[in-house]
Amino acid sequence: MNLVIDMGNTSVKLGLFSSGELKTHLVLPEFKMSELHRFLNENGKPENVILSSVVKKNEELERFLADNFFFLKLGYQTALPIEKLYKTPETLGNDRIAAAVGANNLFPSQNVLAIDAGTCIKYDFVNSENQYLGGNISPGIDMRFKSLNAFTAQLPLVSKAAENELCGGSTEQAIRLGVQLGALEEVKGIINRFKERYNDMRIVLTGGDLPFFVSELKNHIFADPFLTLRGLNVILNHNADSKSK
Numbered sequence: 001m002n003l004v005i006d007m008g009n010t011s012v013k014l015g016l017f018s019s020g021e022l023k024t025h026l027v028l029p030e031f032k033m034s035e036l037h038r039f040l041n042e043n044g045k046p047e048n049v050i051l052s053s054v055v056k057k058n059e060e061l062e063r064f065l066a067d068n069f070f071f072l073k074l075g076y077q078t079a080l081p082i083e084k085l086y087k088t089p090e091t092l093g094n095d096r097i098a099a100a101v102g103a104n105n106l107f108p109s110q111n112v113l114a115i116d117a118g119t120c121i122k123y124d125f126v127n128s129e130n131q132y133l134g135g136n137i138s139p140g141i142d143m144r145f146k147s148l149n150a151f152t153a154q155l156p157l158v159s160k161a162a163e164n165e166l167c168g169g170s171t172e173q174a175i176r177l178g179v180q181l182g183a184l185e186e187v188k189g190i191i192n193r194f195k196e197r198y199n200d201m202r203i204v205l206t207g208g209d210l211p212f213f214v215s216e217l218k219n220h221i222f223a224d225p226f227l228t229l230r231g232l233n234v235i236l237n238h239n240a241d242s243k244s245k
Helices: 033-043 059-068 094-106 141-150 171-197 210-220 227-244
Strands: 002-007 012-018 021-028 048-053 070-073 112-117 120-126 131-139 202-206
Touching: 002 227, 012 033, 012 227, 021 033, 021 227, 033 059, 048 059, 048 094, 048 227, 059 070, 070 227, 094 112, 094 120, 094 131, 094 202, 094 227, 112 171, 112 210, 112 227, 120 171, 131 141, 141 171, 171 210, 202 210, 202 227
Parallel strands: 002 048, 048 070, 112 202
Antiparallel strands: 002 012, 012 021, 112 120, 120 131
């Protein structure tokens, strides 16, 4: 059994995998050792653990993991099951490479674009030769709302909501439609550009804003809310298998 820990800026995700399947998961607003111990006590002890973190190093956590399991901390030098052709690998976010690996695992030897719609909208592409070429990053929906409020004198802070109009009849609605339709058309446009260049494209969508995009993009994508956790598990298995040989 594998334990996957994904420590992001806004939440911490724990996932337990057995035979490649996600058995259970937990999302926390912040990491606490007591929560980890409770999670393990309730669900069983894993053999292998991977930690992906974009926050300050947690020495207590890393010491516990290193002392009790086969422990892998994801970094730019970690061995991957795909070839990484990124020009600045030391600056590549763990979440991006994990999503790319997860998408490649779902559709191996196919052109696949992973789209992680969260704080930022991240696009990461793996070609049919299982090579990671890179991708694009743009502001996420909430970031766009916040930037309009922060960089203007009078525009209010607006949040996501369902809208069926094309033309906003109030300032609040105009902002909401502008941001949400703008983000949607961006995603559609980038998907179309990739499809024009690469044959047999597969699209995998994940992230906190997945429900919004799924409802709008409909049948053009494969949705997986646990794509990053799955990718981390694939990376962990790749390294654990290499060590055992």
